[in-house]
Amino acid sequence: MTAIALRDVRLTLGDRVVLDKITLDITAGEFIGVLGPNGAGKTTLMRAILGLVKPSQGEIRILGRPATRGNPAIGYMPQVHGAATLARLNGWDFVASVVDGHRLGLPLMGKAGRAEIERALDRVGARALAQRPLAEISGGERQRLLLAQALIGRPHLLLLDEPLISLDPRHQAEVINLVKSLQRELRITVLFSAHELNPLLGALDRVLYLGSGQAALGTVDEVITGPVLSRLYGSDIEVVRLKGRIFVMSGGHELEGDGHRHDAGSSHSHRHHHAQSGHA
């Protein structure tokens, strides 16, 4: 079954055409890594799937139906998270705000609502975490609460916008493993955007690479190649594989900072000052 289908889609923000002539199908249950440089349109694509950005051309169908705002089948973890003041609240109330959040009324939680929250928190192992104020938990712990929030309402499709941002390699691996287990056990489709390919190599089924308004969807071997990436970057790209890791190079420089990082598996012996490699 097709989870997400795009037919000749053009996405425009203001006067800027972010993506154009995109046609692709994502099968239900797939784990898709969404990659591409800053501004390539990863967030815009997710917002279009959510029905928040209407295609100026073409059609987007989610689980067989046209994309519309407020689709309960989609769980979403935005790239930017609320205001800083929410840090004064505990995690529980933060996650709870999603339950029936679109319905009018008082934010009082019934039994079913509580059970729903507890189920989502348990799934991501954040039950104890939810009792603590948001301000006092780490970035990785916050990501788990956000993931719990995305799971409220039992979605069939998870859109995760840069869940690895500002996490160290160990916590990156933790989040990836968690999402992978959700995808397997709940059989949900996952779109996982990131700036680095290597940490995701073990988890993803296919890659959706965005750049220059275009998209390439396929297995790592199909997409992460010199010719395909050269087209997406609009410049000469060389792909170097080394010990199971992939480096995307442009004129001798590495793009996206992959190589500066030691990803999960290999990091323990000598994790050092490159852990916070920038890709800004």
Added chain:
Amino acid sequence: MLDYDFMRHAFAAATIVAVVAGAVGYFLVLRSQTFAGHALAHVGFTGATGAVLIGISPLWGLVLVTLAAGLGMGFMGERLAQRDVAIGLVLALALGLGLLFLHFFTAYATQATALLFGNVLAVDVETVWTLLALGAISLILLAVISRPLLFASLQPELAEAKGVSLRLYSVLFLAIVALTTAECAQIVGVLLVFALMVGPAAAALQLTRAVVAGVLLSALLAVVEAWLGLTLAFYTDWPTSFWITALSVAIYLLANLRWPVAIRS
């Protein structure tokens, strides 16, 4: 103390306003929109002075103008980044107009002071009923939209994706804030609206991590501050607004000193 009519009216009015201000203020602080509340109060001053000039009650001038300004602010900027600019523009225009009205207003100096700093001891029965009606409207409206408002405040991007209109709730909430501001101005005056709207709410946010408990605590603190303020004013003959602001600041400071305890909702 309660043998006097004016004290009974004052207590009734202060209680109504404090409950509403505490509850609405909690969301105001949570949404980091306290500047909006502050600005609306100042705009309200223009409304009240304008109303007196054309011969209608200053309370209605306050209500109408703050409401219009609140709606205007809500429509002008829905994104956080734009809010300050939108509010600043409305505020500048309103203060300009206020200056013009003040120019004609010199004969009514006492009334101007009452508007600026409040005069709760002069509240009559009719005003109490008006406040009760306005307060009920604000509270009911807040109760009706509170769940989506909370969602939109805590996780705007996700709320939008789930079908919550950020603009709609921003506009509705600012309308509620406008009504509340107009009411608060009756008790503590437009310049000191912060004391009832922001002080108790900020203290409550320090004291509890849960939303429902926070709203209730905020309203409770506001009522306590209002009652104590009135009582102290009665026995010291100092202005009520002074006591309420002093208590508001004191409780906020105490809340910050205390080690925060988590209360589950």
